[in-house]
């Protein structure tokens with residue numbers, strides 16, 4: 001396993017993160033345990049900010065909170081002066097409960113309910129990203145009733161294949177998200193919105209996928225967005241923002257080859273700048289809303305090794321005390337991770353083992369064929385890069401309590417989500 005962020009190995013051969021020793025943390029908080037290297041999150045945010053600053057246009061750097069949403073994470077994003085992208089009433093509620101300023105929140109979602117829209121409007125969030133025609137009607141109805149207006153951004157589907165896994169590609173024409181560009185829906189949506197006195201159109205949005213490695217998709221999409229922007233701008237003085245979405249990839253394994261974040265972000269914005277120049281416009285104000293690339297590498301999940309099973313001439317399995325309940329990404333779309341035995345980092349990796357979860361589901365796997373030191377029951381298995389779309393996708397399948405989450409920074413550990421108990425698991429049952 002590659003060491004990320006502030007990770008290091010102490011003289012006992014034990015993994016340390018944020019200056020805290022992993023075996024001590026496991027003893028204190030139990031396993032499975034999700035650790036966040038806070039310093040690393042701050043560094044990623046700074047890398048984004050540095051690239052954005054170099055273009056000298058007003059910008060918004062938002063955290064796509066669905067990657068990992070909890071009050072502590074919202075507070076951290078606020079400390080770093082980020083904005084917040086929420087996609088549901090629940091994420092909005094979490095942000096507000098963490099005293100995140102509503103004027104730096106905006107809302108996404110392809111099927112926001114009237115209740116969610118109303119909640120967003122009454123909370124005073126900055127804007128709503130409209131996804132479809134029905135939402136325009138729903139929104140106008142609420143605004144009319146409340147006799148107020150709302151800033152809006154239109155989510156456009158620019159029809160670009162971002163070269164990522166099919167399940168996490170959102171910008172192609174055949175997508176459940178956004179207004180289709182090719183069939184004229186995007187232009188139609190803009191003229192509809194412009195006719196509504198309760199809606200103030202301030203920008204256009206795209207999000208072309210996730211775990212994207214290549215800039216080409218962004219460049220092509222930006223060209224199309226710039227053309228649309230210039231058509232709409234003629235009739236709309238309030239249009240001033242271009243939201244490029246999120247989606248930048250991270251290194252889950254040594255095989256993932258990526259430029260440094262700062263350089264990647266610069267490349268994307270330079271592409272957008274060229275696209276807008278081509279239609280005779282200066283680069284608009286920019287919004288960018290990464291999720292994964294802010295938190296994924298900062299997260300490490302610590303499991304306790306339990307049982308072993310060897311299928312002669314086929315495969316060696318080890319089972320850990322979590323699984324698809326805390327990390328469903330392998331089961332969902334074949335995600336690949338790296339791992340290590342965190343309490344024996346000096347031991348040579350010489351056994352190929354597959355790591356299974358403890359759920360009653362054959363697809364409940366965390367790693368296939370990982371090279372590790374021979375694992376023993378009681379060892380601590382650390383899986384890296386679990387900071388995004390792990391806890392946020394966690395479930396109680398088999399009625400497993402969800403793990404605890406601890407922030408580590410400069411030698412201090414802080415419990416930010418406590419481990420669920422059996423009574424939590426039953427807490428909603430009547």
Ligand SMILES: *Cc1c(COP(=O)(O)O)cnc(C)c1O
Pocket residue numbers: 064066067085108207209210211245246247248289290291292293388
């Ligand atoms: C999920 C999502 C993001 C964040 O994507 P990452 O791949 O995690 O950076 C940004 N914008 C929208 C609209 C999203 O749905």
